[in-house]
Amino acid sequence: MLAALAPVRTRVVLARAAxxxxxxxxxxxxxxxxxxxxxxxxxxxxxxxxxxxLTGTGTTGDFVAQEISSTAAAGREAPEPGAAQHIPQARATGPAMAIHFAVTTLYPAVATAVGPDVMLDLIAPDQPVLIRSADDGDLSTLAMPCKPEPAEETSR
Structure with a gap:
């Protein structure tokens, strides 16, 4: 089943607890x-x-995802602090991506990973994500993303 997945486009390594x-x-x-x-x-x-x-940065042609809250876009106050939580010391390689998950799907998959760091292999916002320990990749879990809410968009 894992061999049938499309190639990984973005890899994320981050602290499981974070x-x-x-x-x-x-x-x-x-x-x-x-x-x-x-x-x-x-x-x-x-x-x-x-x-x-997606906006370009400098002359390198790199693109980064830029989030704009609906209230900020309308000129109103930005969302409460904590609405977006940057994950410190996380490393992502590959194209920018935004993937939606039901907490009831992603939380148990991450919680059962072995070790302090997890690796997420992202293919696309509508494809399964392979979650495994960054230290011992033998234990793997697949988590299926969910569709974004109707007013939201994703980048591939």
């Missing part, structure tokens, strides 16, 4: 895992962000 904490504080049944080409990773409650864009 990702679990971000999901616990998301205050939403659905979260969005955001990666950028610059290698940063953040988690938001899916209802917090409704507009996404």
């Amino acid at each position: 990702l679990l904490d971000a999901m616990e504080h998301a205050d939403s049944p659905t979260v969005v895992l955001h990666t950028t080409c610059a290698g940063t990773v953040s988690v938001t409650a899916s209802s917090s962000w409704t507009e996404r864009a």
Whole structure:
């Protein structure tokens, strides 16, 4: 089954405890895992962000995901602090991606990983994500992303 998956486009390595904490504080049944080409990773409650864009940085042609809240786009106050949680010391390689997950799907998959760090192999926002220990890749779990809310968009 794993051999039948498409090639990995983006790989994320991050602290398991930090990702679990971000999901616990998301205050939403659905979260969005955001990666950028610059290698940063953040988690938001899916209802917090409704507009996404890819913007170039400098002359290198790299693209990074930029989130704009619906309230900020309308000129109103930005979302509460903590709505987007940057995952410190997380590393992402590959194209920018935003993937939506039901917390009830992603949380147990991450919680059962062995070791302090997990590796997420991302293919596309509508494809299964392979989750495994960054230290011992023998134990693998697949987690299926969910569709974004109707007002949200994803980048591939």
